[in-house]
Amino acid sequence: MEKLSNPQVTIEIIKKYDFAFQKRFGQNFLIDGHVIEKIIKAADISKEDTILEIGPGIGTMTQYLAEAAGKVYAVEIDKNLLPVLDETLGEYDNVTVVNDDILKVDIKALLGDDGENVKVVANLPYYITTPIIMGLFENHIPAKSITVMVQKEVALRMQAGPGSKDYGALSLAVQYYANPYIVANVPPNCFMPRPNVGSAVIRLTKWDNPPVKVKDEKLMFKLIRASFNQRRKTLQNGINNSSDLSFTKEQVVSALKEMGLSESVRGEALTLEQFAKLSDLLG
Ligand code: SAM
Numbered sequence: 001m002e003k004l005s006n007p008q009v010t011i012e013i014i015k016k017y018d019f020a021f022q023k024r025f026g027q028n029f030l031i032d033g034h035v036i037e038k039i040i041k042a043a044d045i046s047k048e049d050t051i052l053e054i055g056p057g058i059g060t061m062t063q064y065l066a067e068a069a070g071k072v073y074a075v076e077i078d079k080n081l082l083p084v085l086d087e088t089l090g091e092y093d094n095v096t097v098v099n100d101d102i103l104k105v106d107i108k109a110l111l112g113d114d115g116e117n118v119k120v121v122a123n124l125p126y127y128i129t130t131p132i133i134m135g136l137f138e139n140h141i142p143a144k145s146i147t148v149m150v151q152k153e154v155a156l157r158m159q160a161g162p163g164s165k166d167y168g169a170l171s172l173a174v175q176y177y178a179n180p181y182i183v184a185n186v187p188p189n190c191f192m193p194r195p196n197v198g199s200a201v202i203r204l205t206k207w208d209n210p211p212v213k214v215k216d217e218k219l220m221f222k223l224i225r226a227s228f229n230q231r232r233k234t235l236q237n238g239i240n241n242s243s244d245l246s247f248t249k250e251q252v253v254s255a256l257k258e259m260g261l262s263e264s265v266r267g268e269a270l271t272l273e274q275f276a277k278l279s280d281l282l283g
Contacts, residue, residue, distance in 0.1 A: 004060040004088060005033035010192060013058055017084050021193060025078050026125030029057045030149075032190035035201075036064050042183040042203045043121045043147035045069050050114040052143070054102045054122035054132060057081065059088035061123060066092035071114055075102045103131055107141050115142055123149040126195070130154075130170060133204075137177040146178070146204040155182050155200035162271050169228045172272050173221065176211070178204035212276040220279035227267030227275075235267045247282055255281040 004010050010031050013019075021027045030036055039061065045051065045068040056062040056074035058081060065072045072095045076085070079099050089095050098110065111118055120143045124132060129150050136146060150158075153166075158174045159182055160166035174180055183201040188194040214220045226242035227235045236252045239245055253263050255278055261270075270278070 001088065001091070003033065003063055004029075004058055005031060005036055005064075007031040007192065010058065010060065013084060013088065017080075019058070019080065019084065022078060024127075026055075026127050027057060027078070028123075028191040028193060028195045030060050030123055030190060031192045032186075035184070035186055035190050036061050038184050039121065039123075039147060039149065039201055040064050040068055042201060043119055043145065045119065045121070048117055050111065050118045052107065052111065052118055052120045052141075054120065054148075055125050056085060056089075056097065057123070058084050061121070062089055062095060063092070065121060066095050069119075070094065070117075072096070073098060073110060073114075075100055075105055075110075077101050103128065103135060107136075107139065118143050120146040120148070122147075126151050126154075126197070134173060137173070144206055146206075147183070147201065148204075149186065149199050149201050151195075152185060152198035152200040155180075155202040158202060158204070162269055164268075167268050169221075169224050172224050172275060174204060175272055178206045180204050212273050214276040215280050216283045219283050220275055223279055223282070224267070224275055227270070233266075234264045235270070236263060236265075238267060251282060 002009050004013065010029060047070045049069045050071045051065050051069045053062055053065055053072060053074040056076050062072060062074050066089065074095060075098045082099055085097050108115055120136060136143060156166045157168060157170045159180045160171045181203050183203055186199040186201060222244045223239060226245055227238045229242065230238050239247060239252050240249055256263060256265060258281060259274065259277055
């Protein structure tokens with residue numbers, strides 16, 4: 001069939017199946033072939049690769065993925081899209097559609113041996129961007145890269161460094177696991193229906209080894225979350241007020257002193273390396 005990236009083809013399919021867009025599932029379908037080509041190029045896909053696509057929608061990007069990759073696993077929560085996908089992906093025998101919630105799927109079990117060469121590619125449902133990305137990292141899915149469309153503001157946060165207004169817990173978490181690179185900005189008119197925020201494609205290339213060494217990864221992330229919980233407060237207050245942590249004021253002040261940092265330093269001034277050091281000193 002003709003590609004769904006042609007808006008007319010998308011309109012016809014939507015009408016044929018009397019499909020009603022579900023806002024609660026973040027359904028904004030791509031209708032721009034150039035944008036999809038940019039995503040495919042940034043994801044650097046070959047026939048050796050298996051792709052995990054999160055939320056195929058009516059299959060617009062899946063059609064391109066099926067042509068470029070060896071295999072595609074597409075996980076879609078909305079069961080009303082299954083008959084549509086049957087038609088739009090009917091000609092591809094390398095696509096497996098799974099009707100499930102990506103936050104509940106056992107991805108390792110789903111991919112089996114194909115998981116070794118997996119790359120994640122998606123136009124993400126924006127309401128669950130962070131849990132999806134963090135789930136992929138924390139469950140140690142062996143994906144080499146994650147190339148995704150996200151809200152522009154979130155892409156900026158993922159890529160931000162210390163001192164920037166966008167820098168925060170998400171920047172540090174993403175950068176601990178991967179090297180982020182914003183590939184393109186995408187305006188609302190590339191989607192149907194149009195989202196009311198700007199979007200961006202970001203590629204997260206997984207590090208072979210984390211860029212910093214830390215004794216207790218979990219403690220470091222607790223410290224990071226606590227430090228950014230109350231943005232306008234000092235890092236010391238954030239840590240002392242956290243219900244997740246039980247360090248005394250003296251312990252925190254002494255660790256900061258040892259690192260050559262002021263008592264009144266804020267979380268946004270610390271690099272990933274400094275958070276790792278702080279965690280090792282407190283742990
Ligand atoms: N890939 C399609 C495209 O680019 O046109 C659709 C992208 S749309 C932004 C997000 C898709 O994710 C929708 O199809 C939505 O139903 C699906 N989705 C939302 N929440 C999901 C979840 N928890 N698990 C799997 N898919 C989900």
